[in-house]
Amino acid sequence: MTSYSVDYLSRLHSVVEEFETEFERWMQTQVESDHLHARGLLPTVWTKEGQNESKVRLLELSVAEAAGAAAKAVAVTGAYIAVAGLGAIDPISNWSMMRHPKAVVSPHDVRSTAATVKGRLKGLIEEAQATEDSGVPAFAPSQLHQLIWAAAADHWTTHQRRVAVREAAEALSVDWKTRLGRNDVDDTVFWQQTLSPGEPAQGKPKLAWPGNPSDKTVKSMRGGLEPMAKALTHLATGLNLTVRNVTTHTREELSEQEGIERLAAYSYFARLLDQCEIRHAEYEVEE
Template sequence: MATYSADYLKRLLAAVEWFEEVFGRWMETQEESDHVQSRGLFPTVWPKDRQDQAAVRMLELDVAEAAGAAARAVTVAGAQIAVAGIGVLDPIENWSLMSAPKALFTPQEVRTTAAKVRGRLSGMIDEAEAVSESAVPGFAPSELHTVIWTAAAAHWTTHQYRVAVREAAEALTVHWKGILGRNDVDDTVFWQQTLSPGEPDSGKPKLAWPGDPTDKTNRSMRGGLEPLAQALKNLATGLNLTVRNVTTHTRDELTEQEAMERLAAYSYFARLLDQCEIRRAEEDEGE
């Protein structure tokens, strides 16, 4: 049995409610009959006398548009009607057949179908929300930081998890070396210089957490921003030693779970870096 998200079901429900609204407005311009009165030979609806035909045609277009949006809901809710000699049909999608000779549906059957669909969708929404609340949150690698996932994706999809992690780690370093113009230094030294506390030297810009370094009320770090700068440098060094170097200099494969954890660590690090300010030496500012 197919399962649907609560959001999708709510959109279907809104489409059905819209159909009911415009269908009701159109029916105000129509005479209504049923199969007994029409004897199975005539339409079950026809325009009332002295109606503005242009207005009626506009209403019919509204109903047609609403029916198109709501038609999927009938299938999802399983509310089709079996018509003898023809098969199973959707009364909402085929509402216009009421105006044809030997009409297959009556207005009341269309209304009943819409009401039934609303009821079933409401129950399905409740069930979908209950399942969502009880489900364990999923983890989607594609939602990781763009730099990390872009580098890892091609290898991840072929189950080369160690290579995926290695490429992600390399990509983050290459990304920031390019932004800061620091292709003159090895990776470990680059992070040590870029994230070290203090003012930047000429030609060696730094990434710093925004704010006044002496402000000890800053909630980013209890002791002020100076310890946070050191923490970022330590995080970069730790990831380089425990993840990047291991995946580069060994051939030990990683499991999917192990690789996800390592990519998540780099993704978090990448997002922290995005929040940092680039600080350059005064003599470099005008270049």
């Protein structure tokens, strides 16, 4: 189910189509390349010779306006792409990055994202129609933590809820293990070591609640840091064992309610982690 109305989702579908139209009009004035030929150094588009610069600028403004309207559709559907060093980005909002050196977005990325968004919106529209007919209260999964929804959305919108939960769990672990350089341990051990109380060891950074220790409020928070860390450790370990591992080793499909409850748990956990600071062992240099 979705908390968005059929009318709203249909309008999002229309603005994505409008973006596609404006984008292709502009692309007619551009030389198109891709990541392979750009080699991570060059733009993936550049203006064709002989084009009227004023006309090109007007077309760019039209694309920018259409992209602004279509950006919400990406957020609703979770159709982000993963870019090394940047995380999840929206190719539609960032279409202009194609013109820059070391472009991380290509025309194919933009077109593929627009097509994916439209496909997911069609599925959400069908669900919204069913919800309106049933009168059952709905929720908005797109309001989950961005990392969680981006990983789960593709499978969730095709009703593969077990896979959606598994992918969300994996994405959260991979994201933090990559950030902390801890690909040397499995997920459960990683969370236990990363969120346990005490000082970090060499090569094993930890996450801790932030704040200036001289601030009275922060002092109070620091007094609760150890139980908070223990709670986070238990939450991470519990989620990993009872949710991720179970959904990985069974083929029994989750109900919609079961799936959203599990995704919500990961979303809440992800937001807690976002508020923590990374602590390294003394004299250890952060790369």
